[in-house]
Amino acid sequence: MKKNLLSILILALVLANLIMTAILSFSIIPQTKKANELINKVCNAIDLELESGKNIQVPVENIEEYNIEAEFMCNLKDSGDDKNHIAIFTVSLLLNTDSEEYKAKDGGKDKIAAKEGIIKDQINSIVSRYTDSEFKEDGYSVVKQDILKSLQDIFGVEFIVGVSFPSVKVQ
Numbered sequence: 001m002k003k004n005l006l007s008i009l010i011l012a013l014v015l016a017n018l019i020m021t022a023i024l025s026f027s028i029i030p031q032t033k034k035a036n037e038l039i040n041k042v043c044n045a046i047d048l049e050l051e052s053g054k055n056i057q058v059p060v061e062n063i064e065e066y067n068i069e070a071e072f073m074c075n076l077k078d079s080g081d082d083k084n085h086i087a088i089f090t091v092s093l094l095l096n097t098d099s100e101e102y103k104a105k106d107g108g109k110d111k112i113a114a115k116e117g118i119i120k121d122q123i124n125s126i127v128s129r130y131t132d133s134e135f136k137e138d139g140y141s142v143v144k145q146d147i148l149k150s151l152q153d154i155f156g157v158e159f160i161v162g163v164s165f166p167s168v169k170v171q
Contacts, residue, residue: 058161062098066112067091067166074124076170079131087135088169091123093151094162101159111155122150132170140165 068091076085093112095102102108112119126146127135135143144163151160 058096062096064095064097066093066095066109074127076135077131085132086171089165090167092164092166093160096158096161099158101156123147136170
């Protein structure tokens with residue numbers, strides 16, 4: 001008699017556990033799906049943002065250098081030392097010869113030469129935002145990245161893949 005009573009008690013507990021699991025499943029699973037969808041949307045948005053600023057890796061044989069003939073002379077931002085600082089430098093753009101923009105009828109060096117005034121204006125406005133110490137920081141890498149991003153916004157990410165300063169003097 002005790003064995004049957006114990007078996008009935010175990011069966012009742014198993015059924016109660018099954019009912020509680022079913023209730024939890026129906027109430028928690030829809031909320032979990034909604035949370036997962038939200039997390040996926042946020043992750044996708046972050047991935048897109050990170051990829052938009054990504055540098056394009058181009059083999060060296062597909063890179064053509066375009067030297068802007070003019071020498072730039074820009075006033076640098078006041079650094080608080082009561083001295084006027086200027087930067088005198090030349091700029092070279094690295095073009096991807098494999099990109100669609102380069103291969104277009106009016107692409108390549110002709111496209112850059114036609115827009116050289118816009119390029120010079122962008123470079124001058126970007127460089128003038130930096131103090132002399134900020135400009136020299138990390139081998140001018142911050143300035144180069146800002147110029148590159150600005151020119152990529154104008155010409156396309158795959159067309160201009162790099163900016164270099166062949167000669168630089170800061171006073």
